[in-house]
Amino acid sequence: MPTIIRRVTAALAIGLLTATAAVAQDDGWKHGLSLFGEVKYPPDFTHFDYVNPDAPKGGVFRQATVGTFDTLNPFNLKGTPAAGTGLLYDTLLSNALDEPSSEYGLIAEAVKYPDDYSSVTYRLNPKARWHDGQPITVDDVIWSLDTLKRSHPFFNAYYRNIVSAEATGEREVTFRFDQTGNRELPQITGQLYILPKHYWEGTDAQGRQRDFTASTLEPPLGSGPYRIKEVQPGRTITYERVPDYWAADLPVNAGQHNFDEMRFEYFRDTTVALEAFKADQFDFRVENSARRWATGYDFPAARRGDVILQTFRTANAEPMQAFAFNLRRPKFQDPRVRQAFNYAFDFEWLNANIFYGQYERTNSFFENSELAATGLPEGRELALLEEIRDMVPPEVFTTEFRNPVGGDQRKVRENLRIATQLLREAGWEIRDGRLVNTQTGEPFEVEFLNDQPDSERILAPYVQQLARLGIRATIRTVDTSQYRNRVDNFDFDIITAVFPQSLSPGNEQRDFWGSDAADAVGSRNVIGIKNPAVDFLIDKIVFAEDRESLVAASRALDRVLLWNHYVVPQFYSPDIRTARWNRFGLPEISPDYGFTTSTWWWDAEKAASIRRGS
Numbered sequence: 001m002p003t004i005i006r007r008v009t010a011a012l013a014i015g016l017l018t019a020t021a022a023v024a025q026d027d028g029w030k031h032g033l034s035l036f037g038e039v040k041y042p043p044d045f046t047h048f049d050y051v052n053p054d055a056p057k058g059g060v061f062r063q064a065t066v067g068t069f070d071t072l073n074p075f076n077l078k079g080t081p082a083a084g085t086g087l088l089y090d091t092l093l094s095n096a097l098d099e100p101s102s103e104y105g106l107i108a109e110a111v112k113y114p115d116d117y118s119s120v121t122y123r124l125n126p127k128a129r130w131h132d133g134q135p136i137t138v139d140d141v142i143w144s145l146d147t148l149k150r151s152h153p154f155f156n157a158y159y160r161n162i163v164s165a166e167a168t169g170e171r172e173v174t175f176r177f178d179q180t181g182n183r184e185l186p187q188i189t190g191q192l193y194i195l196p197k198h199y200w201e202g203t204d205a206q207g208r209q210r211d212f213t214a215s216t217l218e219p220p221l222g223s224g225p226y227r228i229k230e231v232q233p234g235r236t237i238t239y240e241r242v243p244d245y246w247a248a249d250l251p252v253n254a255g256q257h258n259f260d261e262m263r264f265e266y267f268r269d270t271t272v273a274l275e276a277f278k279a280d281q282f283d284f285r286v287e288n289s290a291r292r293w294a295t296g297y298d299f300p301a302a303r304r305g306d307v308i309l310q311t312f313r314t315a316n317a318e319p320m321q322a323f324a325f326n327l328r329r330p331k332f333q334d335p336r337v338r339q340a341f342n343y344a345f346d347f348e349w350l351n352a353n354i355f356y357g358q359y360e361r362t363n364s365f366f367e368n369s370e371l372a373a374t375g376l377p378e379g380r381e382l383a384l385l386e387e388i389r390d391m392v393p394p395e396v397f398t399t400e401f402r403n404p405v406g407g408d409q410r411k412v413r414e415n416l417r418i419a420t421q422l423l424r425e426a427g428w429e430i431r432d433g434r435l436v437n438t439q440t441g442e443p444f445e446v447e448f449l450n451d452q453p454d455s456e457r458i459l460a461p462y463v464q465q466l467a468r469l470g471i472r473a474t475i476r477t478v479d480t481s482q483y484r485n486r487v488d489n490f491d492f493d494i495i496t497a498v499f500p501q502s503l504s505p506g507n508e509q510r511d512f513w514g515s516d517a518a519d520a521v522g523s524r525n526v527i528g529i530k531n532p533a534v535d536f537l538i539d540k541i542v543f544a545e546d547r548e549s550l551v552a553a554s555r556a557l558d559r560v561l562l563w564n565h566y567v568v569p570q571f572y573s574p575d576i577r578t579a580r581w582n583r584f585g586l587p588e589i590s591p592d593y594g595f596t597t598s599t600w601w602w603d604a605e606k607a608a609s610i611r612r613g614s
Contacts, residue, residue: 029110029123033093033187035101035504035547041251050098050591051255051599057241059583059602061259062282064273065266067451067480068234071215075195076151077488077522079215080481082237083264088222092122092141093190094252097591100315101504103190104252107136107223113186117177120186124171129246130196130223138167143197145175145189151213153522157511159192161185181543184506196221225257238263255587258601270454280581284597287577289454290355297579306610308582311575315592317369317501318574320362322567323448324497327528328490331444335393336426338565343419344465345568348407354457359571361403364558366501367572371554373562375400380552384540385559391533393563401562403569412465419469435470445472449492451483488522496570497526503593505554509538513561527566534560583607 032039047053063083071079074086093103093111105111108122128136142165148155161177162185168174177185199221200212210216219228225248226239239262247253265282267273274292277285278299287293301307323341325332332338347361364372377385377397385396395401404415420430427438435444446466448459456475463473478486486492499512508524511517513534517525537560540553576595585603 029112031110032096032102032104033111033190034099034103039102039104040096040099041104045251047251047254048096048098048591050587050589052585052587052601053255055255055258055585055587055599055601057258057601058260058604059258059607060261060263061284061584061597061600061602062263062265063284064276064282065264066268066270066273068266068268069237070233070481071217072220072228072231073212073214073216075148075155075193076213076215077153078213080484082231083266084226084237084239084262086224087226087239087262088220088224088228089193089195090128090136090223090247091190092192092194093187095594096252097594097596098589100593101502103187106247106250106252107141107194108190111186111190116180117182117186118180119174119176120189121168121172121174122189123169124173125247125250126171127246128223130199130221131227131242132196132199132221134196134198136194136223137197138171138173140194140197141165141173141192142167143200144195145192147195147200147212148193153517153520154511154524157514157517157520157523158188158507161507162189181545182507183544184504184542188507194223196223225253226262229261234266236263236265256598258599260602270452277579283583284578284580287579290358290573291457293358293577294356301581301611302579304611306582307579309577309579311577312590312595313574313576314595315503316594317371317503318362318367318572319498319500320365320367320567321496321498321570321572322362323494323570324527324567325494326490326492326526327530327566329493331446332493334426335565336422337428338568340419340422340426340469341466342565342568343404343415343422344469345404345462346406346412346415346465347403347571348405349412350458350461351571352407354461355571358575359573362569362572363401363403363562365499365561366505366554366558368574369501369503370551371501371503371505371558373401373555373559377556377559380548381555381559384537384552384556388533388536388560391531391536392560395563396559401559416465416468423469430470433470434472443472444470446474447493448473448475449483449486449495450475450477451480453477455496487526490521490526490528495526497567499524504550505541507542509541509557513557514538529564529566531560531564534564581610583610 031043065083069080069082071081072085074081090107092106092108094106096102096104107124107128109125110123111120113120130136145165149159161179162175163178164176166174175189200210203209204218217231217233225242225245227242229240230238241257241260267276274296297309325338351357351359366372406412406415428435428444429438436442459475466473487495511524513525513529515530515535517523518528518530537553537557541550544550544553583603583606584600587599
């Protein structure tokens with residue numbers, strides 16, 4: 001998934017960019033918008049509470065990423081984009097991480113929209129500039145919307161309800177929508193990355209016309225806090241802080257973007273990356289392996305305090321990480337087959353033997369939030385589900401969804417018996433030790449597509465359990481570029497997918513589960529769901545008129561997705577596990593709704609005290 005789109009997805013995961021009727025009671029200009037009533041910060045605020053406004057500037061912040069890259073343009077499907085490209089660009093609005101669903105002006109200094117949510121108007125900041133000194137204009141905004149929608153299915157789906165963008169003043173741009181009553185539309189435009197029209201319509205150093213739809217290693221023109229300093233394709237990319245960054249002193253940026261350089265080092269393997277971290281080849285890593293977190297950080301620098309291990313938590317909904325089926329494959333069409341795969345997955349054994357007891361099983365697409373379906377449906381949720389009773393599994397009304405529980409041989413044997421029965425009911429039976437289709441004799445074979453070698457230790461026990469059902473499962477680990485290409489084109493059986501959620505879901509649900517996205521190359525509906533009941537509930541979320549309606553619709557959607565067995569839920573940890581070399585300062589306050597290093601700064605005294613060598 002492109003870096004820019006990951007940044008947009010991350011924004012969704014922390015509950016950004018939805019409006020409320022309380023905000024739109026008049027037609028006046030607003031400095032910020034929030035789902036939950038009035039925004040926290042007044043028009044004259046100077047900085048967010050979770051930053052140090054006096055943080056010094058300087059130093060280098062080195063991070064690592066696994067894989068490779070071959071393009072600096074993250075806005076199309078060509079190539080694998082470099083890490084950190086989001087540092088180059090500003091958006092119309094900027095999110096606050098200490099209040100849910102709130103944003104404040106960045107390129108746009110103010111915003112307004114009518115009570116029926118039929119349009120939104122942004123007034124651009126007159127100081128907004130590209131790195132070449134040219135002003136950011138309304139034409140840039142209009143061109144960005146049109147170009148992004150043409151160039152990538154994600155943006156086309158996410159902004160599909162914006163039917164036009166037009167200049168309505170010298171520094172004003174109005175987006176008009178094809179519907180009314182969608183409370184999210186006036187603000188999801190605030191996520192829009194603004195791109196330089198004059199740059200992309202110009203020529204490069206060799207006089208060649210630039211092509212926005214192509215991959216490129218030419219450092220692009222941006223407007224953000226950093227620009228590209230050095231590129232070694234597939235190995236490293238370095239960004240330097242823009243000394244005259246136009247928005248450096250805006251309240252949304254005060255105390256942030258403090259490092260003179262941001263460097264991303266590339267490694268082919270996570271094990272090699274950890275050893276490089278221990279050797280002080282980069283400064284900071286988020287650890288996603290329970291095994292490495294438990295056993296990999298007992299080394300001299302950590303013991304003496306030169307390396308700091310610290311966990312962080314946020315108040316966000318946990319993402320659904322799961323084995324996702326490709327429903328475009330006929331063998332996965334029957335939900336009983338998909339349910340059987342869940343009965344074959346022994347999370348409890350994995351947690352005890354591989355994860356050091358650090359994970360919990362995911363039971364919801366909105367885990368750890370009020371949006372998660374619990375118990376049996378009632379009230380508004382039940383009323384919604386009654387409207388589609390004939391289109392959803394009957395268990396939606398009668399049974400609370402829970403994953404099978406394993407962990408010991410007795411439970412595992414019982415789970416496999418249930419799985420065998422489900423497969424038999426779906427038209428599959430064991431012949432000569434292999435599961436075959438009773439009508440065609442076709443054996444059941446499945447490939448787990450993977451781009452993380454570390455994941456093989458999770459997949460291998462699952463493959464063994466599936467073999468006990470007569471299913472021949474294989475693991476195919478490919479490089480990042482091939483993996484991305486195959487997923488974008490839906491060329492897989494099963495992948496591990498992550499579906500981040502916010503506390504205020506909206507239009508992104510269409511891209512996750514909507515029928516229109518199922519056949520769009522590069523969409524996030526990797527499963528291929530085409531379900532009118534799901535489409536109905538997505539619309540109920542998008543057009544929810546109040547918080548209670550949004551919660552009811554989200555719970556109903558959660559319940560319907562779960563009982564259709566579109567995925568085998570995996571696991572989550574509420575902790576963000578981090579390790580860093582102790583050469584940085586951190587603000588006293590950590591924001592509730594997002595983890596960020598953009599508020600950290602270089603601490604010269606700490607850096608000087610670090611002992612060199614092992």
